[in-house]
Amino acid sequence: MDETVAEYIRRTVLKIPRDEIKMMLQKWGFLSEAQLQTLNFHQLKDNISQEVVQLCEENSADIKQAAVLDIIYNHIYQNKRMWSVYQMRKTGEELEYFDLTDFKKKFKRRLRSALKNVTITFKEYEDNAIWIRVAWGTPYRQPNQYKPSYVVYHSQTPYVFISASVLKSNLPLLCQALIVASNYHDIREMELRSHSLNSLKDIVFKRYSQNFQTYCPKPLQGKAVEPENVDLRIVNENRSEKERIHRLNQETFGDGPQPILQFAQYKLETMFKSSPEMDVLDKKEPFRCLVKFSSPHLLESLKSLAPAGMADAPLSPLLTCIPQKARNYFRIREKRGLLPESFLSP
Amino acid sequence: HIATSLPLPSERDHLRPRIDLIVFMIDIKSKCSLKNVEASLAYVDARFFLGKVYFLVTGVGRVNCCSIEINAISKLEEAYCSPVLFCELELEGVRVATAQRLLRMLQICAGLVPGFSALSFSLLMRNSADD
Numbered sequence: 353m354d355e356t357v358a359e360y361i362r363r364t365v366l367k368i369p370r371d372e373i374k375m376m377l378q379k380w381g382f383l384s385e386a387q388l389q390t391l392n393f394h395q396l397k398d399n400i401s402q403e404v405v406q407l408c409e410e411n412s413a414d415i416k417q418a419a420v421l422d423i424i425y426n427h428i429y430q431n432k433r434m435w436s437v438y439q440m441r442k443t444g445e446e447l448e449y450f451d452l453t454d455f456k457k458k459f460k461r462r463l464r465s466a467l468k469n470v471t472i473t474f475k476e477y478e479d480n481a482i483w484i485r486v487a488w489g490t491p492y493r494q495p496n497q498y499k500p501s502y503v504v505y506h507s508q509t510p511y512v513f514i515s516a517s518v519l520k521s522n523l524p525l526l527c528q529a530l531i532v533a534s535n536y537h538d539i540r541e542m543e544l545r546s547h548s549l550n551s552l553k554d555i556v557f558k559r560y561s562q563n564f565q566t567y568c569p570k571p572l573q574g575k576a577v578e579p580e581n582v583d584l585r586i587v588n589e590n591r592s593e594k595e596r597i598h599r600l601n602q603e604t605f606g607d608g609p610q611p612i613l614q615f616a617q618y619k620l621e622t623m624f625k626s627s628p629e630m631d632v633l634d635k636k637e638p639f640r641c642l643v644k645f646s647s648p649h650l651l652e653s654l655k656s657l658a659p660a661g662m663a664d665a666p667l668s669p670l671l672t673c674i675p676q677k678a679r680n681y682f683r684i685r686e687k688r689g690l691l692p693e694s695f696l697s698p
Numbered sequence: 699h700i701a702t703s704l705p706l707p708s709e710r711d712h713l714r715p716r717i718d719l720i721v722f723m724i725d726i727k728s729k730c731s732l733k734n735v736e737a738s739l740a741y742v743d744a745r746f747f748l749g750k751v752y753f754l755v756t757g758v759g760r761v762n763c764c765s766i767e768i769n770a771i772s773k774l775e776e777a778y779c780s781p782v783l784f785c786e787l788e789l790e791g792v793r794v795a796t797a798q799r800l801l802r803m804l805q806i807c808a809g810l811v812p813g814f815s816a817l818s819f820s821l822l823m824r825n826s827a828d829d
């Protein structure tokens with residue numbers, strides 16, 4: 353077995369938390385059940401990984417199998433990576449039958465014709481997701497297995513989720529191979545990024561609970577906003593205001609759990625509006641400014657702003673349109689027209 | 699009665715009993731909270747400031763999350779002649795002790811403790827703090 357493969361397998365096993373190693377090796381299926389029985393999972397991880405490498409040596413593992421183990425790890429710990437969403441477009445409306453083998457063949461052929469040193473690995477999962485791992489090399493160097501790109505493609509949809517490696521230069525090649533293999537005409541990056549792959553899928557596949565613009569007349573009786581057992585001697589003076597905020601929040605965010613996003617970024621290219629005395633800018637140039645909201649769960653925290661009294665309800669549509677518009681990176685420019693207001697760029 | 703700001707909604711005027719004590723709660727972690735209290739103070743009748751208004755500053759346990767300077771609070775205290783109490787709502791012991799204090803103050807302000815008026819009590823509170 354190759355030295356580099358052994359080292360790669362060792363490092364991959366070291367990444368896995370000790371309690372999960374057995375489960376992941378079983379999922380991998382490369383080592384037999386009998387071999388797994390011989391492993392002692394209660395020792396130091398260093399030793400466990402050495403023993404795993406020994407067993408792989410016995411089975412003559414090559415880089416292809418090692419790459420599958422890496423995909424399995426990244427599938428389970430997908431939220432450690434940052435995912436971007438890409439949308440593919442085709443001109444005709446013909447629904448072609450998707451042939452997985454054909455897809456894989458075309459993808460490999462396209463990539464390999466441009467770059468000889470690549471490692472390409474596929475793994476299909478039950479939810480129709482095809483995971484592709486690509487390790488990039490150069491014409492003179494072997495692929496760097498430690499900085500691969502991952503692609504998740506649901507064949508029945510035009511969306512691809514990519515977690516690129518640091519080498520941005522390979523991205524156009526990857527995109528090209530994807531559209532060739534899937535019979536689309538072009539691909540564009542959506543301004544939507546998050547650590548949570550499932551949330552990105554929820555947003556683009558519209559699987560989250562949406563608020564529909566139905567006219568909701570105010571309920572005849574004031575609904576109890578807080579059903580907890582509050583002391584009856586406490587009187588809440590602003591109950592109707594609380595109910596109004598709660599109702600607005602329901603209408604804006606819906607009832608269900610929000611997709612998990614970590615950032616919302618607004619790049620402002622608007623004119624600085626100040627009182628004449630301040631006169632900060634002599635030249636009337638757009639004031640360049642970047643506003644970034646970050647949170648472990650951005651949409652949930654936006655939802656709790658108004659009830660917590662930290663913001664007025666309704667919230668700015670710039671914040672609440674994030675799931676519907678399927679984007680969390682915005683550019684706001686000055687509207688050229690009679691009214692000097694800002695608008696969202698498409 | 700708890701309210702998020704003043705003035706109180708007028709539709710409940712007829713249901714409200716006499717107000718004996720007003721406690722303005724300021725969350726030291728939120729500048730918005732201080733602004734809200736400053737805006738609401740304008741709606742309080744001047745007679746309340748004779749011992750029936752107190753400021754309660756919460757969240758003082760988390761030293762590195764303070765958004766409001768103690769200076770601003772002292773200015774409020776002087777401008778409105780009303781004492782300031784500090785507490786940390788997240789600690790049960792402090793919470794209960796503060797609640798007991800407030801209840802006792804309410805008793806005095808409602809005139810239920812013979813020999814003590816709201817005004818004399820608040821002067822007592824202020825003088826002892828100045829020492």
